[in-house]
Amino acid sequence: xxxxxxxxxxxxxxxxxxxxxxxxxxxxxxxxxxxxxxxxxxxxxxxxxxxxxxxxxxxxxxxxxxxxxxxxxxxxxxxxxxxxxxxxxxxxxxxxxxxxxxxxxxxxxxxxxxxxxxxxxxxxxxxxxxxxxxxxxxxxxxxxxxxxxxxxxxxxxxxxxxxxxxxxxxxxxxxxxxxxxxxxxxxxxxxxxxxxxxxxxxxxxxxxxxxxxxxxxxxxxxxxxxxxxxxxxxxxxxxxxxxxxxxxxxxxxxxxxxxxxxxxxxxxxxxxxxxxxxxxxxxxxxxxxxxxxxxxxxxxxxxxxxxxxxxxxxxxxxxxxxxxxxxxxxxxxxxxxxxxxxxxxxxxxxxxxxxxxxxxxxxxxxxxxxxxxxxxxxxxxxxxxxxxxxxxxxxxxxxxxxxxxxxxxxxxxxxxxxxxxxxxxxxxxxxxxxxxxx
Ligand code: GDP
Numbered sequence: 001x002x003x004x005x006x007x008x009x010x011x012x013x014x015x016x017x018x019x020x021x022x023x024x025x026x027x028x029x030x031x032x033x034x035x036x037x038x039x040x041x042x043x044x045x046x047x048x049x050x051x052x053x054x055x056x057x058x059x060x061x062x063x064x065x066x067x068x069x070x071x072x073x074x075x076x077x078x079x080x081x082x083x084x085x086x087x088x089x090x091x092x093x094x095x096x097x098x099x100x101x102x103x104x105x106x107x108x109x110x111x112x113x114x115x116x117x118x119x120x121x122x123x124x125x126x127x128x129x130x131x132x133x134x135x136x137x138x139x140x141x142x143x144x145x146x147x148x149x150x151x152x153x154x155x156x157x158x159x160x161x162x163x164x165x166x167x168x169x170x171x172x173x174x175x176x177x178x179x180x181x182x183x184x185x186x187x188x189x190x191x192x193x194x195x196x197x198x199x200x201x202x203x204x205x206x207x208x209x210x211x212x213x214x215x216x217x218x219x220x221x222x223x224x225x226x227x228x229x230x231x232x233x234x235x236x237x238x239x240x241x242x243x244x245x246x247x248x249x250x251x252x253x254x255x256x257x258x259x260x261x262x263x264x265x266x267x268x269x270x271x272x273x274x275x276x277x278x279x280x281x282x283x284x285x286x287x288x289x290x291x292x293x294x295x296x297x298x299x300x301x302x303x304x305x306x307x308x309x310x311x312x313x314x315x316x317x318x319x320x321x322x323x324x325x326x327x328x329x330x331x332x333x334x335x336x337x338x339x340x341x342x343x344x345x346x347x348x349x350x351x352x353x354x355x356x357x358x359x360x361x362x363x364x365x366x367x368x369x370x371x372x373x374x375x376x377x378x379x380x381x382x383x384x385x386x387x388x389x390x391x392x393x394x395x396x397x398x399x400x401x402x403x404x405x406x407x408x409x410x411x412x413x414x415x416x417x418x419x420x421x422x423x424x425x426x427x428x429x430x431x432x433x434x435x436x437x438x
Contacts, residue, residue: 001222001255006295008037009078016071027059027074034078042225042256047085047263055081079290086259086286091243091268094214100132100178100186102211105245106204107219108231109192112247112273114143116219117189118150119273119281120245124185125156132183134174135160136167136207139191147189154278157181167191171207188213196234204239216241217270222258223251233265247273250280259293329387332419333379377405378415390416 012033016022031052038048055077064073095101103120105113114137121131133151135158137143144160151158159174171188178186190207193200208216218241220228235241244265246258249272262269269284321327379387381404386393393401393416398409405412 001249001251001253001258002041002293005037005041005255006293008040009034009293010295012037013071013075013078016074022064022070022074024060027056030074031056038256038259040254040256041259042254044226044229044256044260044264047260050263051081051085075294079294079296082290082293083286085263086289087262087268087284088286090283090285090287091270093270094242096214100175100183101215102175102186102188102213103215103217104188104190104204104207104211104213105217105219106190106235106239106241107192108196108221109140109194111192111219111221111224111228112245113137113192113219114140114146114189115150115276116217116245116247116271116273116281117147117187118154118156119278120271121151121156121185121187122154122278123271123281124187125154129184130182131156131185131187132174132178132181133158134171134186134188136170136174137189137191138163138165138167138170139193143189143191150278157183167203168206168210171211175211186211196231201238204235208239215243215270217243217245218267219245219247220261221248222246222255222272223248223253225253225257229257229261229264232261232267236265236267241267243268243270245269245271245273245281246284250274327423329379329382329390329419330384333376333387374405374407374411375415378402378407378412381405390419 012030015030016026034055035048035052038051039045043051055074058077058081059074062073062077064070064077093101093103105117105120107113117133121133124131133147133156135144135147137147144163148158148160159170159177161170161173167190174188175186177183188207188211190204191200204216216239218232218235220232222228224231232241232244244261244267246261246269249255249258258269261267272282272284274280274282321331378401381401382393382397386397386401393412395409398412402409402412
């Protein structure tokens with residue numbers, strides 16, 4: 001998601017080049033391209049109009065055009081406005097003054113409600129909290145069974161009463177059980193329908209009245225585009241929601257709907273779903289997504305994932321090396337192996353700064369396991385000295401490495417180039433102004 005948008009935005013700013021001066025005309029030209037890029041990505045047109053207007057006003061008002069680094073400053077403004085559009089601060093889950101905190105998940109059928117309920121329970125459990133799941137989606141065939149299976153796999157307790165009892169009764173019993181067992185959170189999976197209808201609204205309203213939840217999270221399928229935005233809006237207006245979970249952000253939709261959903265509904269996005277597995281739910285950080293969209297990568301999320309897989313110590317060292325630009329090919333191969341445990345590779349790589357440029361150079365749509373297998377083979381054919389001193393690998397060595405790894409010298413060359421590029425960008429970014437390391 002957002003890859004085309006990222007490319008287009010980078011294209012719009014590239015025209016500034018490294019020129020010291022940006023004229024008002026240059027700015028307007030770039031903003032026209034930004035507007036087009038956002039519209040094509042399916043961002044709501046009103047949101048786009050306001051967005052570009054604000055960037056323009058800020059850029060002119062702050063007299064950035066006459067500053068020393070106007071291009072960079074315009075990009076900073078765009079970054080800040082993107083962050084604002086996405087909701088500014090990272091939102092937090094509300095907590096009940098007396099446990100359990102009740103979280104209701106609502107939304108249309110197929111949006112990812114049941115999956116998200118399990119993912120959320122998993123996330124809370126990892127924080128050493130004690131969630132209880134409640135299976136109140138008694139209409140979609142197999143929703144209860146699905147949640148039971150997920151809960152069992154995650155070793156999270158669940159309350160279910162099959163499909164012959166009404167959701168209100170199940171919810172109430174679940175709440176009592178949660179209190180009895182000292183659960184910190186009760187996560188209620190409610191019934192979805194294919195379309196918004198009276199029955200569904202009434203049922204959600206009734207559950208809301210009964211449970212008095214701290215959070216009512218609308219689960220929206222990011223692949224559904226403007227339909228998801230409209231459904232989120234309608235739900236919010238009719239039953240009142242406190243937050244959004246955007247699912248399927250790993251998909252290849254244009255993504256604009258996901259970007260404008262906050263601005264259109266006024267409801268903050270609290271989590272994003274980035275895959276089918278139980279650990280593929282992330283808290284939503286507007287500044288990180290903004291960086292990702294502008295092609296600056298998302299090292300913070302990558303580092304957090306790394307922490308989960310590698311442990312704190314390793315990660316700190318990794319972070320330092322990234323920051324200083326001293327990570328070498330030996331680090332690279334070690335990370336590669338650990339990274340394989342962290343999640344789908346394409347997704348992880350897309351968090352690396354400069355990813356877009358690497359992809360354009362490679363002219364591939366997906367960086368997949370094959371790419372990594374090849375990279376690994378190449379690095380493995382190097383001597384330890386070569387891995388530590390990638391800049392000293394000359395033509396002769398390249399030939400030998402290519403032979404050893406079953407590739408050709410051009411491929412070895414390409415890998416080295418990509419490695420240098422990524423290292424350079426990581427270093428620039430982490431010492432620059434972007435809020436990558438806090
Ligand atoms: P529900 O009807 O709203 O409960 O929907 P489900 O939870 O059953 O999800 C519908 C489908 O979407 C399932 O196949 C899920 O695996 C899939 N799904 C849910 N969230 C995500 C996500 O973040 N990424 C991807 N790729 N698939 C998802």
